[in-house]
Amino acid sequence: MKTSIKQLAISALALTLFTACSEGDDPLPIVPVETQMVQDFEAPNDVIDRTTGTIVEERPFQYFSLEQNAQVSEGDDWDLAFKGTTIRVNATKNVSAAIVTGIFDQIDSVPADASFASDTETELAIPTGGGNGWYNYNPALNTITPIPGRVILVKTTEGNFVKMEILSYYKGNPPVAEIDPFTTPSAHYTFRFALQPNGSTEF
Template identity: 30%
Template sequence: MKTKFNTSKFLAIVFIAGAITLSSCSNDDEDNNVVPELEVKTVEDLDGSQGPVFFSLSTGTAVQESATTWDIKFNSSNFSFGNGAEGQVIEGIFENYVVAPASGYSADDLAGIGSLYTYTGQAASGAQHAVLPTPGRILVVKTHDNKYAKIELISYYVGNPDTNSEAFINLETRPQSRVYTFNYVVQPDGSTNLK
């Protein structure tokens, strides 16, 4: 017995199979094009109380001055750059700052007071003679290995203390200074994307 070939049913099946295949390929392409968000790393209590401390943004560790991987030197409230790294202060909020500038970097030493830090001096209220991160300012760095990074200073004192507390306001009970807490992000692919 001969069966009659139904062209319209055959074409419908081929069309549906093709649509499913294209749909799954399209989803695979979308998954491959997703750019993962960069990881925000936090460094707590990087101790510079005994002298300058050299930090590699690539490895996320303090290193010896002789190392070829350090990018930034924390020295009191000042910053220096090494091994070809350069930096600049940017007005912006760390979380919202998404693209590093292509130019404007400098290898010159950077005075933190007046740029990234505020010195309270003999403030009429609150803590006197304190060094506090300046809100709305971040440091953008082009690292020694040509990656872009952003840094948000959190604290200049051990333990990231509450700067409005009585213990902090009182100079005799204030925690040790020159002990840095900060957030940072490094873009590993060399692009200026910092999100």
Template identity: 25%
Template sequence: MNKKLKSALLFSLTILCFSSCTKEQVKPQLEDGKSTIIQDLAGDLGASMADGIDGKVKRPFEDWYFNLRTKEQLKDTLKHAKTMNWDIGFTGIYNSMIVVNNGANPKSPGYGGQGKGLIIALEKNYAEVIEAPSLEEMKTKNLSFVGWDAYPQPDNRGWYFYDMKTHISVAVKGRTFVLLTADGKFAKLEMKSIYKGNPVTVSDLHWPAPYFTFRYFIQEDGSRNLNTN
């Protein structure tokens, strides 16, 4: 093999390696050996904000609940609302508002039940959240719901930004939610995307949604230790 051919081959391999490494950096690995990864969990796919959009119907989006421990999605919200069967609920437009199961909070669907759910926002990357705040602090900073970051709510701590021009939602980076499950266990949650495939970039309004990708970790021993490193 002559020197020119060797140089060309080496250059090509270098470019391929750089391209591969760049892609991995753009879309980081979610697996850490401890967290639960949920990919493309479908919300209410038949509803829309207007008629005639991708064959959908203009109507309110049906709420649904999710059990973090069993990874079960519960659609019959009237049946399960005041039970301990769920930890977080997806409600509102495109199911983008997240609520927790709290029997003492009038703004929670679980109001009147036994749920102990709480949720707060920390301005930290998921891996950096190694301990939950105290129960007292979580009660003080508890959010009524988590959704659009610009939407009026206590401390304005949503999980996504919504662009009024493009009408595309992008998950807030560097923000992790610490929560208390319905049965009182500490956990952490990172929302990644509302679009199918958890794309790096969403280019148009017709990207399939709502399909939720997120990861979470529950500390089963009852302590505040949330280290997943």
């Protein structure tokens, strides 16, 4: 079968267009996700009368935007709210969280079996209580320490994924052996996090 000059011209044009589109569709370079460090984020608990268990002074939650890497007000688009050992997620903005076990630096994507949840009236996405969520409580020493290998995953107000590790609950991030529960200021969070801004599950 003979090929006409017209057919050859059409084939050449199609090849040119395909080549141009392929060259123009090269993926954008991947920007490495940076780990951010937050030190001494202060979020004091309510003042409680230890003899009666009643709250003497109720203190406000302190709000943090992972998207902005900054403390914000309650009226802003916050992701997490801290008070004492309690961490809330902004359920009204569809923020959710999951707790996984692993090495922070080795978690390079959101695990397929990570179970994300938002806060409800009866249950927190990041559970409180010693051994339940991110920390252990030592009743003998009266200290709060992060559980080793416990990583918090967060889906932010913008729908981006974050991996987060709490490093210390005490001001100055002191070694555990140097914590004095009576003199070392508590509820001063030191944590690190990495945010993937493009909406993917990769870190």
